[in-house]
Amino acid sequence: MGLVVEYGNYIAIAAVLTILIRAVSGPRRAIRRNGEPLRKPPDTLPLVGNGIKFLQSRWDLLSWFDKCQRQFGYETVALSVPTLPPGVLIHSPQNLDFVFKNEGLFTKGEFVKKRSWDLFGNGIINADGDFWKLQRKAGSAFLNTANLRVLTEVALPQYLSESVEELKTSLGGGAVDLQHVLHEITTKLMGKMAYNMEMHANDDFSKSFDFASGATAERFQNPLWPITELFVGCEFRRSVSIVKEFGRRIVARAVQDRGEQRSKDGTDGPLAKDSKLDQISGSLIQSLLKALGNEQHVADAALTYLSAGRDTTGQALTWTFYLLLQHPEAVSKIRAEVASLLLSQEQRQDPSHPPPPPSSPPSPSAANPTDADLDLTLFTPASLPYTTAVFYESLRLYPPIPFEIRQCQAPTTLPDGTFLPKGAVLVWCLWAMQRSKLTWGEDADDFRPERFVVPDDTDSSTSLGNGEVKKDGEEGQGKGKVKFALGKSSAEFPVFYGGARACLGRKMAEAIAAQVIPAVVWGFELEKAWEGPMEGRRSQTSLTLPMEGGLPVRVRKREVVS
Numbered sequence: 001m002g003l004v005v006e007y008g009n010y011i012a013i014a015a016v017l018t019i020l021i022r023a024v025s026g027p028r029r030a031i032r033r034n035g036e037p038l039r040k041p042p043d044t045l046p047l048v049g050n051g052i053k054f055l056q057s058r059w060d061l062l063s064w065f066d067k068c069q070r071q072f073g074y075e076t077v078a079l080s081v082p083t084l085p086p087g088v089l090i091h092s093p094q095n096l097d098f099v100f101k102n103e104g105l106f107t108k109g110e111f112v113k114k115r116s117w118d119l120f121g122n123g124i125i126n127a128d129g130d131f132w133k134l135q136r137k138a139g140s141a142f143l144n145t146a147n148l149r150v151l152t153e154v155a156l157p158q159y160l161s162e163s164v165e166e167l168k169t170s171l172g173g174g175a176v177d178l179q180h181v182l183h184e185i186t187t188k189l190m191g192k193m194a195y196n197m198e199m200h201a202n203d204d205f206s207k208s209f210d211f212a213s214g215a216t217a218e219r220f221q222n223p224l225w226p227i228t229e230l231f232v233g234c235e236f237r238r239s240v241s242i243v244k245e246f247g248r249r250i251v252a253r254a255v256q257d258r259g260e261q262r263s264k265d266g267t268d269g270p271l272a273k274d275s276k277l278d279q280i281s282g283s284l285i286q287s288l289l290k291a292l293g294n295e296q297h298v299a300d301a302a303l304t305y306l307s308a309g310r311d312t313t314g315q316a317l318t319w320t321f322y323l324l325l326q327h328p329e330a331v332s333k334i335r336a337e338v339a340s341l342l343l344s345q346e347q348r349q350d351p352s353h354p355p356p357p358p359s360s361p362p363s364p365s366a367a368n369p370t371d372a373d374l375d376l377t378l379f380t381p382a383s384l385p386y387t388t389a390v391f392y393e394s395l396r397l398y399p400p401i402p403f404e405i406r407q408c409q410a411p412t413t414l415p416d417g418t419f420l421p422k423g424a425v426l427v428w429c430l431w432a433m434q435r436s437k438l439t440w441g442e443d444a445d446d447f448r449p450e451r452f453v454v455p456d457d458t459d460s461s462t463s464l465g466n467g468e469v470k471k472d473g474e475e476g477q478g479k480g481k482v483k484f485a486l487g488k489s490s491a492e493f494p495v496f497y498g499g500a501r502a503c504l505g506r507k508m509a510e511a512i513a514a515q516v517i518p519a520v521v522w523g524f525e526l527e528k529a530w531e532g533p534m535e536g537r538r539s540q541t542s543l544t545l546p547m548e549g550g551l552p553v554r555v556r557k558r559e560v561v562s
Helices: 008-025 058-072 093-101 109-120 129-142 145-169 178-195 204-221 225-232 234-265 276-280 283-292 295-326 328-349 385-397 506-523
Strands: 077-079 087-089 403-408 418-420 425-429 453-455 482-484 524-528 552-557
Touching: 058 204, 058 425, 093 425, 109 204, 109 234, 109 295, 109 403, 129 283, 129 295, 145 178, 145 276, 145 506, 178 234, 178 276, 178 283, 178 295, 178 506, 204 234, 204 295, 225 234, 234 283, 234 295, 283 295, 295 328, 295 385, 295 506, 295 524, 328 385, 328 506, 385 453, 385 482, 385 506, 506 524
Parallel strands: 087 425
Antiparallel strands: 077 087, 403 425, 453 482, 524 552
16 A cells, blocks of 8 residues: 555645745756766656656655666666655666666765664664674574575475474465465574574564665655655554664573573583584674674564565565466476485485486386485575576566665766765665666566576586586486576676675575575465466555465365376
8 A cells, every 4th residue: 555545644745845845945956977977767747857756655666766777778767755865766777787886985874864763773784884794793603505505405495394294284285374384494594593583484573674664765765755654654663673672682582592502512521412403503692792792783683684584585585486376387397306316315325226218207216206205405596597587587576675776975977977966875676776777688577587597518517606607407307508697797686785795595585596496486375375366466555575474375285187
């Protein structure tokens, strides 16, 4: 629902006052490119500029951003909203690359911090300089190679298996919210590994955080939020209070865990051998405690990392399955890839087992996939390049963070000649940029995972970095080996950001997707269970991209005829 509908009376009164103030104060100097004023986006109005557009629903706003890029291509255009600094909307990868390479010049600034402070405080989303570096270092320590191995070999198979068993109980029954199922997996993972706490997707904290995230997102669209929240901000303040209390509990638990560990370390006897998961549980919060010290700062940082690690991956997987419901041919290719991997594993375990001809059906052991005891650790980005490509194509079309905002800290000129004064706001919309035909070709609007796979004539699997890997795998039946290849720069595919602030959790997200997608697709048939058209799902207003109303599906057992 748009902000105009929800808060119409309050916004109308405030808007009148704003327009009067704007009219009295006179027009602001326009941002220029090579001495000429920038062109204005469609539907720009006198006095209020683009303010009305920003008051519509998040989904409609994303469509408007997309309309802008289709009309202007890579051209930078002016943004004008009453009460806000002058701004621009960039579409060019060249300009975005310049932003990534000049992190100190383009920061979150007061524009972002003022709106997100109540929820995230001193967390990394608001931090700059040395304080940002400390939180970044703690996150890097948590997402080290050893911890990622525990995630893929222990934690993820455990929690994913639990969710698969829950799906089995729904076979032939009513609708299941797949978004909730996926969110539960990522919530358990982050709760245990990062904070050594049991967490669930439907607990009070999660519900309160979701509400607070939506209300915080509305602040970025509603220039009059300080006024409207005087009337309708009670629930937001209550939700933030619950979130902050949970943050304090996370820190208190971490301090207690640290004391208990020191007590164990001081004993003369041998330590009990904990499981691999228990040994690393809470490693992020412990790293933050060590790096930051101040418990309030630690709590803020913990909540920010929780959102980044839990929400974005769970939501990306939700949109992935939404697309797979629309594209059964991609489901078939994933299953063929899994079948090929399982057959290859059988041959390695029993070299005398002859490989089947390319046209043969899956082996008998794969005939009843929901009953098969799958080794989920076989499913990796390296072994499943087409599945990884499906995930990346979903990220392209439905980026978990659909647009970004930065503020210029000093006068500067973008590569295209646009001069930005100090304090100017710079916006780029991933949702729109990743649908650009200039960057992605004429099929930019189409779901086509094949854009991320290329032939692989090598025999080995070797990491190339930056998401590009040589991989053994099959795209389909008898089509030969392929490897995943992103083929785009971070400025062309900015889902994981770029430069010094490039996303630390990229490998974790890839690893989770590489197990979750094939595990569900291999074992079950999913059917649409919502009213309305197949393409009718929308995002609710949030800092990320949760699906409004979840993803209701009916779950059926998958039968394979040998």
